[in-house]
Amino acid sequence: MMRFIWPFIVFVGLAGFLYVGLGLNPHEVPSPLINKPAPAFNLTQLHDPSKQFTSEEMKGKVWLLNFWASWCAACQGEHPVLLALSRKNIVPIYGVDYKDNPMDGEGWLARNGGDPYTLIVTDPSGRLGIDYGVYGVPETYVIDKQGMIRYKQIGPVTNQNLRETILPLVAELQAK
Amino acid sequence: MKRLLIFLLCLLPLFVYANEAKDMADDPVLEKRMIGLAQNLRCLVCQNESLASSHSGLAEDLRREVREQMTKGLTDQEIIDYLVSRYGDFVLFDPPVKRYTLVLWYGPFALLIIGLIGLVVQLRKRKKDIVEVQLSAEDAHRAADLLNSTKD
Numbered sequence: 445m446m447r448f449i450w451p452f453i454v455f456v457g458l459a460g461f462l463y464v465g466l467g468l469n470p471h472e473v474p475s476p477l478i479n480k481p482a483p484a485f486n487l488t489q490l491h492d493p494s495k496q497f498t499s500e501e502m503k504g505k506v507w508l509l510n511f512w513a514s515w516c517a518a519c520q521g522e523h524p525v526l527l528a529l530s531r532k533n534i535v536p537i538y539g540v541d542y543k544d545n546p547m548d549g550e551g552w553l554a555r556n557g558g559d560p561y562t563l564i565v566t567d568p569s570g571r572l573g574i575d576y577g578v579y580g581v582p583e584t585y586v587i588d589k590q591g592m593i594r595y596k597q598i599g600p601v602t603n604q605n606l607r608e609t610i611l612p613l614v615a616e617l618q619a620k
Numbered sequence: 621m622k623r624l625l626i627f628l629l630c631l632l633p634l635f636v637y638a639n640e641a642k643d644m645a646d647d648p649v650l651e652k653r654m655i656g657l658a659q660n661l662r663c664l665v666c667q668n669e670s671l672a673s674s675h676s677g678l679a680e681d682l683r684r685e686v687r688e689q690m691t692k693g694l695t696d697q698e699i700i701d702y703l704v705s706r707y708g709d710f711v712l713f714d715p716p717v718k719r720y721t722l723v724l725w726y727g728p729f730a731l732l733i734i735g736l737i738g739l740v741v742q743l744r745k746r747k748k749d750i751v752e753v754q755l756s757a758e759d760a761h762r763a764a765d766l767l768n769s770t771k772d
Binding site for chain 1: 664665667677678681682685704705706707708709710
């Protein structure tokens, strides 16, 4: 009997490792930017290209920064969630029209039920995306009053994400 | 007519060819250095492809970024640090030895050593289990008789 115990323990250990491993999502790469200062930017606004917007203006506020694009299929699924969130006026959502033609971006917003963003900047070259470590839109960052990134959502924000993670975090950061 | 159509359709694959990832090879030396570096970096979109071979938009942007940093005179290590600070160690195909990569780097050796120890222990135990059979005087006598008898 004893001679089967050790192989059995080894098997269970290995199976446990593999089971956990299979449950992980390889497309969710942990961001090294969490708890680091959000990269500053000064970019052209989508709705009014004559104006710039700088992230410096957001000091002292908790805000969301959402990367989206008209060519991004997953963004369409996310859009109603953001629209509903913006109506609640809990936290301002700033948008980055990532690697997109501004005209396409505007058209996409009009077609998809409106504009949930307080303000949108354009990043046609994708350089701001690189600074933020974006590798798949949509991606959403929660940035605190000190301008630190506190959370990164890879892929679309869902109602469940909002309820369980993002909104509790926003409330905590706003109370600070 | 139908045959001609089939023949023409058969010719179609001749016009299809795989293309290298688009690059702006203005400076071949720099381009070579960029490719050399990018081969050891992972494309985050298509995760098992290197930054050098990927066609994804992000990989193109990152190659452009690497190129620009090289023209600015940054060293390879500085460029790698730049990318790691944004995308994490995941961009490296050769992950650094850290606390959480210890199992990855040394796990196989640990398993090998455990296996060797197990083997030695088993062999020792088996040696002990083998009982030398002692011949009784009577058996030895019989054996000797048999050996002698076959001699003739």
